[in-house]
Amino acid sequence: MEVRKRASVKSIPFEEFKDNDTLEQIARELNDGGASVLLGSLDAAINWGRSNSPWSLTFGTSCCGIEFMAVGCARYDFSRFGFEVTRNSPRQADLIMCAGTITNKMAPVFKRLYDEMAEPKYVVAVGGCTISGGPFKKSYCVVRGIDELVPVDVYIPGCPPRPEAILYGMMQLQRKIKVEKFFGGANHKMTKSEKEESMRLGGLHGISNGNLSAAKIGKSRPIIVAGAPAKEEIEALEQELDELQKNASPVAAEPAGAPQASGTSASAEVPETTEPSNN
Numbered sequence: 001m002e003v004r005k006r007a008s009v010k011s012i013p014f015e016e017f018k019d020n021d022t023l024e025q026i027a028r029e030l031n032d033g034g035a036s037v038l039l040g041s042l043d044a045a046i047n048w049g050r051s052n053s054p055w056s057l058t059f060g061t062s063c064c065g066i067e068f069m070a071v072g073c074a075r076y077d078f079s080r081f082g083f084e085v086t087r088n089s090p091r092q093a094d095l096i097m098c099a100g101t102i103t104n105k106m107a108p109v110f111k112r113l114y115d116e117m118a119e120p121k122y123v124v125a126v127g128g129c130t131i132s133g134g135p136f137k138k139s140y141c142v143v144r145g146i147d148e149l150v151p152v153d154v155y156i157p158g159c160p161p162r163p164e165a166i167l168y169g170m171m172q173l174q175r176k177i178k179v180e181k182f183f184g185g186a187n188h189k190m191t192k193s194e195k196e197e198s199m200r201l202g203g204l205h206g207i208s209n210g211n212l213s214a215a216k217i218g219k220s221r222p223i224i225v226a227g228a229p230a231k232e233e234i235e236a237l238e239q240e241l242d243e244l245q246k247n248a249s250p251v252a253a254e255p256a257g258a259p260q261a262s263g264t265s266a267s268a269e270v271p272e273t274t275e276p277s278n279n
Helices: 020-032 042-051 064-071 107-116 128-132 163-178 182-186 192-200 231-247
Strands: 056-060 095-099 122-126 154-156
Touching: 042 163, 056 064, 056 107, 064 095, 064 122, 064 163, 095 107, 122 128, 122 163, 154 163
Parallel strands: 056 095, 095 122, 122 154
Antiparallel strands: none
């Protein structure tokens, strides 16, 4: 009767790891003792699964959202890359794909959805309106790029971008996930002291929902005339101008070719006008 033991997974902390030769020697000793040992990087295994199954939360506000719908159809079929699972809940999503214009009123909603996502999380900016405001960037109510609100991992420019461009951007995100350090890296949660330090430095992670309002976001956008003269200064300038006008001597215009003798002054008689009577 053969008794088989259940396989167990044991890991070596990164601080205790010396070199590959030492690790292979330990594996050979265990194999010689009858144990089956398989060496591998746990980060690589986890990142392989994460990169091939990203669950996205689509935040579409305009025409770029239609292009994302086209990517999911049979012609482009983004399910072959593992992107077919989309979620309407931020708590079940790995990435948020923003496609469209973000206004100042919509900014707190977008930031709240980002905060509700679990770490590690990613942001994909689709289209010119999302990246920089697009043709509406000079409007008083438009956010000039979502990177003012949250950190962006992938930019996909276009107005709107082609479905092939969206697929390429998602593939670049896959490459980024595969090379990440998961333990102590991608899954790291900011402590209270780190959040305070981030807010002090003006970091993107330090923006709170309470600070996201139209007045806060657009406070430096409108043109504000600074250093305008006060009311008292304007009245003093008006008085000075009146005095200059009173003291100024009137200059009489002389017709060309008609010299005037010294000691005499030219005068013009103004004919009197009479108003016609009703009689």
